[in-house]
Amino acid sequence: TQLLEQSPQFLSIQEGENLTVYCNSSSVFSSLQWYRQEPGEGPVLLVTVVTGGEVKKLKRLTFQFGDARKDSSLHITAAQPGDTGLYLCAVVASNSNSGYALNFGKGTSLLVTP
Amino acid sequence: ETGVTQSPTHLIKTRGQQVTLRCSSQSGHNTVSWYQQALGQGPQFIFQYYREEENGRGNFPPRFSGLQFPNYSSELNVNALELDDSALYLCASSLQPGNEQFFGPGTRLTVL
Numbered sequence: 001t002q003l004l005e006q007s008p009q010f011l012s013i014q015e016g017e018n019l020t021v022y023c024n025s026s027s028v029f030s031s032l033q034w035y036r037q038e039p040g041e042g043p044v045l046l047v048t049v050v051t052g053g054e055v056k057k058l059k060r061l062t063f064q065f066g067d068a069r070k071d072s073s074l075h076i077t078a079a080q081p082g083d084t085g086l087y088l089c090a091v092v093a094s095n096s097n098s099g100y101a102l103n104f105g106k107g108t109s110l111l112v113t114p
Numbered sequence: 115e116t117g118v119t120q121s122p123t124h125l126i127k128t129r130g131q132q133v134t135l136r137c138s139s140q141s142g143h144n145t146v147s148w149y150q151q152a153l154g155q156g157p158q159f160i161f162q163y164y165r166e167e168e169n170g171r172g173n174f175p176p177r178f179s180g181l182q183f184p185n186y187s188s189e190l191n192v193n194a195l196e197l198d199d200s201a202l203y204l205c206a207s208s209l210q211p212g213n214e215q216f217f218g219p220g221t222r223l224t225v226l
Binding site: 001004006023040041042043044045049073088090093100101102103104105106 | 117145147149154155156157158159160161164169170171172204206208211212214215216217219220
């Protein structure tokens with residue numbers, strides 16, 4: 001069972017369009033992270049959201065953490081080809097077995113064409 | 115400041131063989147985590163090393179093993195390779211367990 005469900009799985013849009021991708025779970029989290037992974041690279045941390053209802057902005061990217069801290073969304077305004085990549089959400093699992101492991105969703109693969 | 119580096123970049127092996135992947139952590143980082151990313155999937159946690167000791171392990175069989183050296187670089191060893199081991203193997207380092215993890219570019223392993 002996947003802890004984090006991401007949707008949509010794939011998204012292909014044209015430059016200038018807006019989009020929203022989602023990360024959902026039935027579990028409550030103390031925090032949630034969003035990463036972007038470009039082809040041939042490892043994931044790069046974009047943001048960490050901590051408080052229920054929190055909204056964080058990173059240039060044209062807006063991240064929101066659900067009030068109940070079970071879900072999150074990423075909205076991109078006026079997408080550009082440079083936004084192309086795999087967007088992953090992740091939570092930190094902290095216990096005696098896993099140390100401080102990151103649990104990732106399957107990701108949303110975004111393609112922005114000129 | 116040098117980031118996380120991994121070697122080799124690509125590797126092709128056949129079923130039953132053994133493989134060793136290497137990771138150099140970012141300067142000052144004493145924690146290394148390894149992840150397996152199959153095609154179309156998110157990374158899956160394999161294990162974490164902190165100051166040369168295993169600090170946590172995911173749901174991977176014992177044929178996946180690791181080491182961390184005094185300079186905090188790390189190796190991932192996989193014995194008796196299976197076709198399903200074909201994946202991108204990512205290494206990430208952090209200042210301490212629980213701190214932000216910085217990922218390397220990965221090693222692409224293909225098992226034929």
